[in-house]
Amino acid sequence: MHTSVIVVAILVLTALGYRLGRRRSVALVGGPRGTRNLHSLPSYYGFLTALWCALPALGVLGAWHLLDERVIVGAVLAELPPDMQHLPADQQGLLLNDVRNVVSGSLPAAEARPEVQSAAREWRRLQSLSNAAGASLALCLGLAGGALAWRRISPELRARNGVERVVEIALALCSMIAILTTIGIILSVLYEALNFFRVVPLTDFIFGTTWSPQMAMRADQVGSSGAFGAVPLFTGTLLISLIAMAIAVPIGLFSAICLAEYADRRLRAVIKPLLEVLAGIPTVVYGFFAALTVGPLLRSAGQFAGLEVASESALSAGFVMGIMIIPFVSSLADDMITAVPQSLRDGAYALGATRSETIRRVVLPAALPGIVGGVLLAVSRAIGETMIVVMAAGLAAKLTFNPLEAVTTVTVQIVTLLIGDNEFNSPKTLSAFALGLVLFVATLLLNIIALKIVRKYREQYE
Amino acid sequence: MSTEIAPTDPNVRIRVPRARVAAAADDSQPGSKIETKTVGQVTVADAVMTARRVNVHYGEKHAVKDVSLDIGRNAVIALIGPSGCGKSTFLRCLNRMNDTIDSARVDGSITLDGVDIYEKRQDVVQLRARVGMVFQKPNPFPKSIYENIAYGPRIHGLAANRAELDEVVQTSLAKAGLWEEVKDRLDHPGTGLSGGQQQRLCIARAIAVDPEVILMDEPCSALDPIATARIEDLIDELRQNYAIVIVTHNMQQAARVSQRTAYFHLGELVEVGATNQIFTNPRHRLTEDYITGRFG
Structure with missing residues (x-):
């Protein structure tokens, strides 16, 4: 299954979670007239349920996709013939690149070496397995989170404060992005600059008068x-x-x-x-x-x-x-x-x-x-x-x-x-x-x- | 028949009837007939400023209507009345601060020592040095205490050298009763003082350019009772040397500090008289209602 389909499914689940959470909170106090007995407005219960649906599921899905390539590469390398497993790092990189190109279809499989072809097959198999596992895990987590939040709804539940907390964290994350970008830029420039200073001494660069x-x-x-x-x-x-x-x-x-x-x-x-x-x-x-x-x-x-x-x-x-x-x-x-x-x-x-x-x-x-x-x-x-x-x-x-x-x-x-x-x-x-x-x-x-x-x-x- | 006068500030056009400009000097004599609806004696024997039939418009709004009033030398006159009655507007006419408001239009004549201050040749800047002003909220400049006081003497060239300037700063602060409190920290920012001290700093700043008249627009409304009492004592002392016009909402304050009181109502000057007469035996119904707290 394609990742975007999973994301849409999670979003649908989230919308459903909102409706169900809201409805349950209203039902618990005996209809719309009783909502003043709730700690928070009904929509907050809906939001809380929806967040419990969406956040764990999307988080796990994202993390899975970030990490699964590493596991797949390891597994594919382990399947290779022994003499190819102990190549120097750069040649191994080239080999993996070949495999990747075959997998993505930009290199016709027929032109590749047999080892590469078999590695590509293995890669494809592992990839689809991983995708399915990630998707089902995410969906299960979404369902479980939503169900848990739905069950916890009671008139005393401080849904409003919970939503507030999530909003706070989201805002903090957004501001972190700007800071992290700056740090990233500094590090990348610094890294290349240090490479330069390994060749040309810093004093020559700063005090030299000829460019x-x-x-x-x-x-x-x-x-x-x-x-x-x-x-x-x-x-x-x-x-x-x-x-x-x-x-x-x-x-x-x-x-x-x-x-x-x-x-x-x-x-x-x-x-x-x-x-x-x-x-x-x-x-x-x-x-x-x-x-x-x-x-x-x-x-x-x-x-x-x-x-x-x-x-x-x-x-x-x-x-x-x-x-x-x-x-x-x-x-x-x-x-x-x-x-x-x-x-x-x-x-x-x-x-x-x-x-x-x-x-x-x-x-x-x-x-x-x-x-x-x-x-x-x-x-x-x-x-x-x-x-x-x-x-x-x-x-x-x-x-x-x-x-x-x-x-x-x-x-x-x-x-x-x-x-x-x-x-x-x-x-x-x-x-x-x-x-x-x-x-x-x-x-x-x-x-x-x-x-x-x-x-x-x-x-x-x- | 009227002459058009181009004031120093191009934003304000003032029309003064020519006949009235000429008449103003005669009217300043006490006892002479002044056409006014005001109850009580609007003139005084020793007037430093006279206002005759002053009208102020803010755009469409007629804020001050036909006000005639004398400001006596070495005396405090209090302007009282409900909010929006035009007393602050009238006060701001006396040193032409209304010139800074684009929509304001002033008619009538106001004289300082017999010279019409709305006259063509009148230098507004010079006028404001002779008629100082203290505002409702203390507004010290974002400078040191010393620089706050020295500002006026500097721009008017009142001190020839640093020693003279020091002298002016010290006497001004002393007259405002602030010298003992700040003499060790003249280089500290004026904004760091307490509210009452800031207001006394503003009074000292006004005194430093040696004015003849000091206008005070509710000078104590932002202060606590103790600071207010100090300012009131100060006003009483300053009367020795200056004519003071004070706008206040606090009737006890008017009774305490002033010798004459003028009651404004909806832009009109309803009644003027000796302060104890106004507060014990008002002659106009509106004044009585206001004094006794029936409205306002």
């Missing part, structure tokens, strides 16, 4: 030094982020002040959505805006001023990225400024402060934690931004703080390292993971600092 990830494939190859000093990438990222923030923070903050304090309702209704449109533009579009419009514009402006501006300069990428980030800063700052109580403004006005004095001395300090939070959020966005810099910042890993030159960033290098056919265990590919780890750690630190600042000011201002 040239082309590895020599032959001893006499020219120009492929394989240097993994990430400092130029860090400075490039830093430079572009700084330019972006220099654009986004003042413009975002001032437009937030304008919106929150000066604009009347009609102006606000027009400007705010328009600002938020900026956040909705795909970053690729920003990217070619930077590469095709802003870059050449800055270049010709530079020529006019007698400056040498690279067509893929840090300035154009940072400028466009700053524009992109404006709505992040402005909408968070706007929320924070609007949240400052009117009584504080009244207090300042009553002392004879002008509007801008009130904003500068009273409103902004009170809104500062939120504004700092918004800015740091924007910084981590800027550091992690990829598309704009891929298109507009260039690939040359140059160690410079001159915004008119082309620089490259961590994200750009990750993209170029992983594009195309690469050996997966070469330092060149692995270095992408090390860069990813650095990026992750940097944004994590930023967020921790942001939280600390926000908390400190909050204590002071409440």
Whole structure:
């Protein structure tokens, strides 16, 4: 029987459990008029019965399917001829892969070796046996759980509290998923990064000033030094982020002040959505805006001023990225400024402060934690931004703080390292993971600092 | 015949009849005829502020109707009346705080030392420095105690250097009866004080810019009885130097702290008189009903 059929059967059983549980609870107190004698509403008894039907059955079914392949593999290996049982691990893996392909039908059985064919037959037999056993176990558990819950129903049973408990656990599990995903990402990146650091020392990576990830494939190859000093990438990222923030923070903050304090309702209704449109533009579009419009514009402006501006300069990428980030800063700052109580403004006005004095001395300090939070959020966005810099910042890993030159960033290098056919265990590919780890750690630190600042000011201002 | 006046705040348009602007100065003399339905003497001999035929509209709502009233120097006047009777709105006219509300419209004339405060050339910011205000809920700035007091003197340039500023902060806190309690922790946040202390901090903040009039909008309604008693004592002391207008729902409080009492009812000023006369021998039926607790 197919697993989906079993799941549907369990669900039907669950629905039935709900009806039966509900009906029994009502019947126990002598009809709908007596329900006030029940501890909980009748539907809670129904839910409890249904949960007892569904949870054990689905849980066992899931666990069975996770674990049965392991048992089957063991059994199939044991059936193989003795000389094939003691193969090295990788060859055994290949053999098992063959068997699996025959089982799934992607490899015609006739083309396989006889041992493989017999192993596949064995596999199929065990698989159907396991499926049947799992399905019947799940169904039996569902029935048994439902029956048990149904029998336990009495007017004193605290069904409501039981359901509450299950809801609590479900919510906790959902929040765990987010945490576990984060941990999973950290571990996978960390694992690959550690592989990289086995080849390239950590100190070379963090303090080296030359980035040239082309590895020599032959001893006499020219120009492929394989240097993994990430400092130029860090400075490039830093430079572009700084330019972006220099654009986004003042413009975002001032437009937030304008919106929150000066604009009347009609102006606000027009400007705010328009600002938020900026956040909705795909970053690729920003990217070619930077590469095709802003870059050449800055270049010709530079020529006019007698400056040498690279067509893929840090300035154009940072400028466009700053524009992109404006709505992040402005909408968070706007929320924070609007949240400052009117009584504080009244207090300042009553002392004879002008509007801008009130904003500068009273409103902004009170809104500062939120504004700092918004800015740091924007910084981590800027550091992690990829598309704009891929298109507009260039690939040359140059160690410079001159915004008119082309620089490259961590994200750009990750993209170029992983594009195309690469050996997966070469330092060149692995270095992408090390860069990813650095990026992750940097944004994590930023967020921790942001939280600390926000908390400190909050204590002071409440 | 009316002139249109463009106030400093572009959100509010105020129309003041030209004749009345001119008449306001004459009316400030006691004994002169004032067209009013109010029972009792609305004028006083030594008025620091005069209000003549003030009307306030919030959009469609007519919140204050034809109110004329003098605010005497070195005296406390209490504005009492049931909720929504317009006493707070009238109070907020006296330092043009209604300007911050978009839909508010104020007609009539209000003078401070004989100068119309709704006049075109009147600097609202300067006006509010001369007519300070204390609010219903203590609203200290999220800054240190010192900075709360120093804020006003700083923006008005009242202190030339740090020593003078320290002096202003100390005397203001001392006048508000808070100096002894906070002198060792001036750098602590003002929001960390108790409710009564916060309110006295707000009073000290208002005093620090050296106003002529202090408006108080139910300053004790969020405080416990002990803190209230301290504020009331403070109000009595402040009378030496300032004119005080206090809105209160607490009639005992009005009786305790004020020399004159004005009773508002549905936006109209029903009766004004010496406080002991209002509370012992009210002349208007509505006042009597309110005082004796028959309604309100």
